[in-house]
Amino acid sequence: MNPTPSYEFDSVEHTISRLAEVGYLADRRLATTVYLLTRLIKPVLLEGPAGVGKTELAHALADSTGRRVVRLQCYEGQDESRALYEWDYGKQMLYTQMLREKIGDIVESSTGIAEAIEQIGSHDDVFFSERFLSSRPLLEAIRSEAPVVLLVDEIDRADEALEAVLLEVLAEGQISIPEIGTFVARHAPYVVLTSNNTRDLSAALKRRCLHLFLDYPDADRELQIIQSKGTGLGDAVAEHLVQVVRGLRELDLRKPPSISEAIDWARTLAVLGISELGTAELDETLSVVLKYDKDLARAREQLAALVQGEIPEPASVPAQVDAATEHAPADREGRTVRSAKDHPGRHGPGTYGERSQPAVDGQPARPRVSTGQGERSFTSKFRRRG
Numbered sequence: 517m518n519p520t521p522s523y524e525f526d527s528v529e530h531t532i533s534r535l536a537e538v539g540y541l542a543d544r545r546l547a548t549t550v551y552l553l554t555r556l557i558k559p560v561l562l563e564g565p566a567g568v569g570k571t572e573l574a575h576a577l578a579d580s581t582g583r584r585v586v587r588l589q590c591y592e593g594q595d596e597s598r599a600l601y602e603w604d605y606g607k608q609m610l611y612t613q614m615l616r617e618k619i620g621d622i623v624e625s626s627t628g629i630a631e632a633i634e635q636i637g638s639h640d641d642v643f644f645s646e647r648f649l650s651s652r653p654l655l656e657a658i659r660s661e662a663p664v665v666l667l668v669d670e671i672d673r674a675d676e677a678l679e680a681v682l683l684e685v686l687a688e689g690q691i692s693i694p695e696i697g698t699f700v701a702r703h704a705p706y707v708v709l710t711s712n713n714t715r716d717l718s719a720a721l722k723r724r725c726l727h728l729f730l731d732y733p734d735a736d737r738e739l740q741i742i743q744s745k746g747t748g749l750g751d752a753v754a755e756h757l758v759q760v761v762r763g764l765r766e767l768d769l770r771k772p773p774s775i776s777e778a779i780d781w782a783r784t785l786a787v788l789g790i791s792e793l794g795t796a797e798l799d800e801t802l803s804v805v806l807k808y809d810k811d812l813a814r815a816r817e818q819l820a821a822l823v824q825g826e827i828p829e830p831a832s833v834p835a836q837v838d839a840a841t842e843h844a845p846a847d848r849e850g851r852t853v854r855s856a857k858d859h860p861g862r863h864g865p866g867t868y869g870e871r872s873q874p875a876v877d878g879q880p881a882r883p884r885v886s887t888g889q890g891e892r893s894f895t896s897k898f899r900r901r902g
């Protein structure tokens with residue numbers, strides 16, 4: 517593989533400014549990872565909640581380096597033929613139909629079926645050649661004439677078998693097709709993998725990647741991002757909006773608002789001509805950022821605190837160590853709530869095809885219940901504010 521020397525970034529600062537030129541505001545930590553990606557030609561794995569700019573980073577990297585994005589969008593049940601390559605069965609059939617006479621000539625001299633099959637079989641390589649090969653994203657990235665950014669998006673949605681397929685491609689930078697041979701990348705792709713963290717990825721995959729956890733940005737950066745999108749919202753109200761969004765993230769919501777939702781909210785407020793954010797304005801437009809009834813109800817209970825920029829108490833942080841996770845909340849902030857949910861195996865046995873718990877003394881094991889469960893309704897009664 518030949519790393520492409522042109523278009524590379526000179527330094528971390530250069531990476532920050534080039535990404536900013538194409539509308540992506542990266543902090544130093546992220547820019548360092550991207551800089552290393554382009555220098556070490558190592559894949560980057562970005563893990564983090566939805567809507568924090570993981571996918572967008574791949575596009576920004578492509579725009580700022582003059583590369584095209586080849587995207588593999590992962591989903592459950594995806595098999596390798598959808599990720600690597602497929603034989604174009606329809607085209608093979610069409611050619612067979614058109615060549616019927618020729619095939620007739622080939623088998624004409626045969627005395628039986630076995631011999632006829634042998635004779636046709638000797639022409640296998642014609643039908644299993646590049647002409648009949650349909651490249652899927654991974655092969656497309658490897659075969660591309662021009663350098664590309666390979667985006668493997670939401671890898672956590674795919675099954676672990678697909679991770680194994682990926683490993684080969686990432687480690688070798690090549691794809692072997694038994695009938696044809698090995699394709700080696702002309703230009704090493706810049707590989708960006710993203711995960712919304714719904715399951716744990718294999719250690720082998722993580723080992724091969726530069727790994728970065730991308731969380732919600734700090735208030736200044738989030739404000740900059742919103743302002744950079746030309747939402748039409750005034751600076752003062754945008755600043756207030758960022759505070760409110762950050763307050764919402766401290767509530768234990770099923771789906772906390774992401775950067776993209778904050779941007780949508782800013783646009784909505786601008787269209788409505790809102791120049792000051794009070795409880796009424798908040799109440800009327802909350803549904804732009806919160807998509808679940810329970811989240812809306814929870815936020816509505818805290819409207820006054822949110823508008824004042826106070827951090828409401830998360831309702832469901834257990835006061836003691838959660839026995840199932842052995843995760844003791846060090847403080848009562850939303851970040852702790854999120855990280856407390858983010859531990860290996862948090863979806864329990866069986867969710868991702870793991871074997872369920874073994875039977876004990878002939879009795880099927882019962883699901884473990886954390887000591888924190890059931891406290892929700894009680895802790896929610898005691899709030900710091902509101």
Ligand SMILES: Nc1ncnc2c1ncn2[C@@H]1O[C@H](COP(=O)(O)OP(=O)(O)O)[C@@H](O)[C@H]1O
Binds near residue numbers: 540
């Ligand atoms: N650092 C950033 N700079 C500029 N825009 C950003 C940034 N982070 C997020 N965004 C905005 O948030 C939107 C959602 O980001 P996206 O990459 O789709 O999230 P994810 O892939 O993490 O779910 C993007 O379309 C972009 O408008």
Ligand SMILES: [Mg+2]
Binds near residue numbers: 570571710
């Ligand atoms: Mg995404």
